[in-house]
Amino acid sequence: MKPHGNNLFLQSKYNVTAFFYDILDYPWERVYRKWRPTLVGDLRGKVLEAGVGTGRNLEFYHEDVDLLGIELSKQMLSKAEKRIKKAKCKVRLINEDATLMKSIDSNQFDWVFSTFMCCVMPDEIQNLALDQFGRVLKEGGRFRLLEIVYSKNKKIRKRQELFAPFVEKVYGARFDRNTLRYIEQSPTLKVEKTSFLKDDTYLLIEGIRV
Numbered sequence: 709m710k711p712h713g714n715n716l717f718l719q720s721k722y723n724v725t726a727f728f729y730d731i732l733d734y735p736w737e738r739v740y741r742k743w744r745p746t747l748v749g750d751l752r753g754k755v756l757e758a759g760v761g762t763g764r765n766l767e768f769y770h771e772d773v774d775l776l777g778i779e780l781s782k783q784m785l786s787k788a789e790k791r792i793k794k795a796k797c798k799v800r801l802i803n804e805d806a807t808l809m810k811s812i813d814s815n816q817f818d819w820v821f822s823t824f825m826c827c828v829m830p831d832e833i834q835n836l837a838l839d840q841f842g843r844v845l846k847e848g849g850r851f852r853l854l855e856i857v858y859s860k861n862k863k864i865r866k867r868q869e870l871f872a873p874f875v876e877k878v879y880g881a882r883f884d885r886n887t888l889r890y891i892e893q894s895p896t897l898k899v900e901k902t903s904f905l906k907d908d909t910y911l912l913i914e915g916i917r918v
């Protein structure tokens with residue numbers, strides 16, 4: 709799979725990060741692990757998970773899910789493949805760029821789901837991924853995205869600013885992506901609900917394909 713030009717850098721970053729991703733992410737994963745069952749537990753039908761990473765969500769999908777997981781980095785994907793055996797549902801994982809989705813047919817998914825993918829995507833290509841979400845979702849299909857954003861609380865923000873260079877260097881992630889704004893401007897995706905899972909930093913964006 710040849711990614712979008714802007715994603716070549718991110719792809720090579722994650723091909724390296726993959727080797728120590730789970731270890732580095734461990735302190736955060738201890739928190740995320742409590743959220744993941746609820747985040748995917750009510751999804752049913754055909755689900756597209758974008759940016760599956762090392763496959764941390766796989767074990768929590770309901771058995772009635774038919775899951776297609778896409779991932780930019782082959783090395784991350786191979787870590788995720790090892791977690792397929794933990795899944796209760798049908799899983800297919802492919803190396804695919806969420807901003808292109810060349811191998812994926814339109815109007816077929818009941819859900820598009822993603823955790824911490826848009827916050828690693830440069831702002832200038834986020835619309836490409838959102839257009840693809842709208843294309844592959846059925847009309848009336850739903851999306852749920854968990855992203856990390858800057859807090860309005862000075863103390864928390866200061867801590868985030870301290871971590872920001874590390875987070876960007878290792879994960880390509882930034883706290884100042886404008887994903888919510890882009891979805892609000894999307895012609896095909898309608899935001900129905902936003903909420904925070906912790907403080908005002910872990911932003912859950914949910915909505916429907918109109």
Ligand SMILES: C[S@@+](CC[C@H](N)C(=O)[O-])C[C@H]1O[C@@H](n2cnc3c(N)ncnc32)[C@H](O)[C@@H]1O
Pocket residue numbers: 715718719722758759760761762763764778779780781784804805806807822823824825828829879881
């Ligand atoms: C911060 S990690 C999160 C991984 C996983 N979703 C989780 O919750 O642990 C972001 C993942 O998104 C993937 N990714 C970034 N841009 C992508 C794109 N355009 N298409 C597919 N995957 C992408 C990265 O390779 C990486 O594995």
